[in-house]
Amino acid sequence: AQTVTQSQPEMSVQEAETVTLSCTYDTSESDYYLFWYKQPPSRQMILVIRQEAYKQQNATENRFSVNFQKAAKSFSLKISDSQLGDAAMYFCAYRSSQGGSEKLVFGKGTKLTVNP
Amino acid sequence: DSGVTQTPKHLITATGQRVTLRCSPRSGDLSVYWYQQSLDQGLQFLIQYYNGEERAKGNILERFSAQQFPDLHSELNLSSLELGDSALYFCASSVGERREPKNIQYFGAGTRLSVL
Numbered sequence: 256a257q258t259v260t261q262s263q264p265e266m267s268v269q270e271a272e273t274v275t276l277s278c279t280y281d282t283s284e285s286d287y288y289l290f291w292y293k294q295p296p297s298r299q300m301i302l303v304i305r306q307e308a309y310k311q312q313n314a315t316e317n318r319f320s321v322n323f324q325k326a327a328k329s330f331s332l333k334i335s336d337s338q339l340g341d342a343a344m345y346f347c348a349y350r351s352s353q354g355g356s357e358k359l360v361f362g363k364g365t366k367l368t369v370n371p
Numbered sequence: 372d373s374g375v376t377q378t379p380k381h382l383i384t385a386t387g388q389r390v391t392l393r394c395s396p397r398s399g400d401l402s403v404y405w406y407q408q409s410l411d412q413g414l415q416f417l418i419q420y421y422n423g424e425e426r427a428k429g430n431i432l433e434r435f436s437a438q439q440f441p442d443l444h445s446e447l448n449l450s451s452l453e454l455g456d457s458a459l460y461f462c463a464s465s466v467g468e469r470r471e472p473k474n475i476q477y478f479g480a481g482t483r484l485s486v487l
Binding site (some may be wrong): 290291297299300301302305328346349356357358359360361363364 | 375389402404406407414415416419429444454459461463465474475477480481482483
């Protein structure tokens with residue numbers, strides 16, 4: 256079974272600075288998808304960014320980018336120019352592309368605090 | 372707004388009772404997923420339906436059941452409730468195509484269940 260590990264329970268960053276959240280995963284599959292979701296205090300789960308494993312190019316969405324290292328099974332999230340609204344729980348998630356369910360397997364999350 | 376609607380937002384009930392959580396997926400989405408978020412277990416996949424049929428089961432207790440109706444809305448039924456069932460229950464929806472990179476899960480705002 257696939258597992259996702261987020262080794263940083265909490266992180267903090269100064270407003271306008273850059274922060275990187277770590278995520279590693281374990282799988283025997285070669286084709287899969289990876290996601291970062293954000294959960295602000297409102298509890299809503301919001302998709303931040305996604306990466307297809309067959310793509311070598313790292314995904315980017317405005318201030319958010321990933322560093323996808325397939326061989327190392329690492330998928331970190333970089334937030335540039337951090338804003339107060341970025342404060343939230345961030346969850347890394349894995350989805351298989353093969354038969355069965357498209358369920359998401361989540362890490363335990365990293366709580367990000369943004370200091371003014 | 373993700374387009375996924377969950378009702379009710381909050382539910383307070385007593386041990387031994389039965390409750391029903393409701394989810395309306397985004398327009399056009401055929402798959403519905405249920406997840407449970409608790410402090411000790413994190414975010415866990417419970418069950419998935421695709422176009423009215425059960426597609427996959429995760430860590431769902433026998434006291435829990437779900438169904439997806441012809442209009443594609445879904446209900447999660449929780450019975451013989453215990454204190455440990457207190458959690459945030461999320462519904463997510465997606466188009467449901469396995470190998471489609473755009474098969475992104477969009478989450479509802481969740482139902483907060485408190486069992487007293």
